[in-house]
Each structure stands twice: as C-alpha cells, then as structure tokens.
Amino acid sequence: MQKIELIHTPALLPYYNLQDKTVVVIDILRATSTMCVAFNTGVNKILPIASPEECKMFKDFDFIIAAERNAMKVPGFDMGNSPFEFENPFLAGKNIAFTTTNGTKAIKMAKAMQPYKILIGAFLNITALAKLIQDLNKDVVLVCSGWKDKYNLEDTLFGGALIDKLLPNFEMEDDASLSAHCLFLQYQDNIESLVRKSSHAQRFKLLNVQTDDVSFCLQQDLYSFVPEMEGEYIVNISSAQAC
Ligand code: MLT
Secondary structure (H helix, E strand, O other): OEEEEEEOOHHHHHHOOOEOOEEEEEOOOOHHHHHHHHHHHOOOEEEEOOOHHHHHHHHHHOOEEEEEEOOEEOOOOOEOOOHHHHHOHHHOOOEEEEEOOOHHHHHHHHHOOOEOEEEEEOHHHHHHHHHHHHHHOOOEEEEEOOEOOEOOHHHHHHHHHHHHHHOOOEEEOOHHHHHHHHHHHHHOOOHHHHHOOOHHHHHHHHOOOOOOHHHHHOOOOOOOOOOEEEOOEEEOHHHHHHO
C-alpha cells in the first residue's frame, strides 16, 4: 500500500527523500490557491522564482510579474498574491513570473529533490487532486509551505483533509500525517472558524487586506484540474489535453 508523509515546513525537506514520490506543494494562503485561480482564468504557465529581484528581470521577456512578501504585493510589480487579482481575464494566455514568501520557495526546493511529480494542492481542487494522487499510485509527500520556515495551521489542516480523501487506499507513514488527519477530523465542520484564528488570517487583518482571501481559499472543489510542474514551469496539463 502506498504511503503518505507530511512535512510541516520546507526547512524539514533535507530530512526526507522525495525521489520517485508524488509531491503535493501546499500553500493555502495563498500561493497554491492563487495558482489554481490563475489557470482557471486561462494563464498559460507560471514560473516560480526565488526572489523579487530575479522575478523583475522577466518583465523584459513578456511575462506578467507577480511578487508577494510578508503578505503584501511588492511595489513595482504587476500583481501580488491575492487570488482575486488572478481572476482578471487580461491574464488569459499570459505567462506569469511569480515569487511569494513561502509557496514558490517550497516548490523550488521540492523540485531540486527530483520527485516523480510535483502537484499544486488547494482546497479549491482537493477532490481532483486526491483522484490524481490515487491514479499515479506512488508514495506521496505533502509539503506544507508554512510561514518563513515555521509551522502554519492552514497548510497542515489541508494536508489532513487530503489524507482523509486518500485513506484507506494509502496509509499514513508518520506522526505529522497522523496529527494532520486528527486535526482535520476534529475541525472538519468548522474549518473557516479555525483558520480565521490562524497567524496568517490575523496578519491579513492587521494589514487591512480588503479582499476576503481566507474564505475564498477555503472553498472546496471550485476546480477539477490539478496544476503540476513540467520542467521549470507550472502548467495545467488538463487544459492542454482539452484542446
Ligand atoms: C505565500 O507564499 O503565499 C505566502 O504564504 C503568503 C501570502 O501570500 O500571503
């Protein structure tokens, strides 16, 4: 039976082996949720980038450049990291160079560890994601992006929700996945009220973020596709297959 591991933050990645495993990168608030919105809008591909300085260079190569640090849009960029920004129909067919505090960092770190496949996970596509993981039938590692290499609540809670969809065809290999599943079982009927107590939801309030990114990113199954990495880019294979 295939196994599930969960990693609370990218800082723990060196202690794991990702080779030949399906990796799901999770950044519920907000990078992986926002990436799903971008592909639903019709974005062509997303290039995850480590730093705003490097990201800005892509402006000259006909990319839309999007950068978030500390939950705020970086001045001088076309976009930040709110899912609502990526609903803009102008983005259809465009390539996005994208850097965020945690999510794009987790993607690039996982990519360097030669996994079988990297999938983009969110509540927004959770059921399609669970089906694809089962179809791939590989051991799976859930990589939470956390907050600056520290644990965050919403990514692990999502990991528990995904694990719940994978059981009993997969088995939990570690305490991190077991505790994530227990957290989900405890709060599955009150997800939003729990996440609103999280440090990142409080951060949004302190910053007076005008859009309700928390409730948007906690919606389940808005989308039935799963973005994945192809080379250095994140793409939506299912949209290509639909053509
Ligand atoms: C991110 O990398 O998505 C960050 O976790 C935070 C944010 O976008 O507010």
